[in-house]
Amino acid sequence: MNATPIKRVALMAALGMALAGPTACGGDDATKQTTEAAARRADPATDKLAQVQARGTLVGYHEADYPPQSMDVKGEVRAADTKCAETQLTANQVTGFDSETTKLVAEGLGVEACFATPTWTEVTxxxxxxRWDIAYGSGSINADRMQRLYMTQPYYAVPNYYFVAVDSPARHAADLDGKRIGACASCSHEMYLNGELQIPGIDIEVNVDDPKLVTFETERPGLKATAKGKIDAFLAAEPVGRARIREGVALRRLPEVAFTYYPSGFVDKSSGLDSKAFVAKVNEIVRRAQADATLERLSRNFFGRDYIAAAVKYDIDAIDQDVE
Structure with missing residues (x-):
């Protein structure tokens, strides 16, 4: 569902500075002192940051079938000494760029990382x-999601491409006009192909005409369907498509970037708790991990390249996320 015209205008008017970079007012130390002081004063019954710190766990999102962003660690059993609920996975059972980012944020909060496994549609x-506190699932900042979710500082930035079967006659995006193009359901790729994607501060133009959209719950089956000729192409983040090609899936990438997105941690607006201090603290942790190259090292480890630098320039604090 698209943002209403009023919300869209208000968001876009507020977001011209979104790529100008973080503001310097007060600096990280001042932000840290403010959020920690607020957590000491706050009531866990009404404040998300205080709730997480009192509970001693940060419950994140995990998808088992999304390598290299998120995957199970084969053979690992539930940690014995854990505060995680019985229905949650423990940190040793999961890995991938997204899952390790969740662990990094949990460490910054001084709590244990636990993981829930809802569907992506449930998350968005x-x-x-x-049921969970934050969702790192390579989900992009977009105006539609901001109606339901708070977006945290993007932790990386990713170009998105069309992937086709190796024997496809398509050589450029324009060759896909009117063709069957796959995308993950409830993802920015689906919204892009529907002409509905709005990323505050970013100009977006759909570069195929009249695509026949085919959705999949996750990218892996969609990319495999593309390789088998069941659909004509699949729109996916570069590292996702590259990972399938390295696994031997018979795909190739078309040269044009469809759009670049800015994955963020998502926080539910409807929890009934005040999440402002929590979001501010998460932003502080992410920016510190970007500044000291912790996230760059994770990016190179899981993707073989740096996807962090472009995300640093996007300032989520320039966005009024409480526009009604």
């Missing part, structure tokens, strides 16, 4: 019912 729909 909001109304989490306090």
């Amino acid at each position: 729909s909001g109304n989490w019912g306090d």
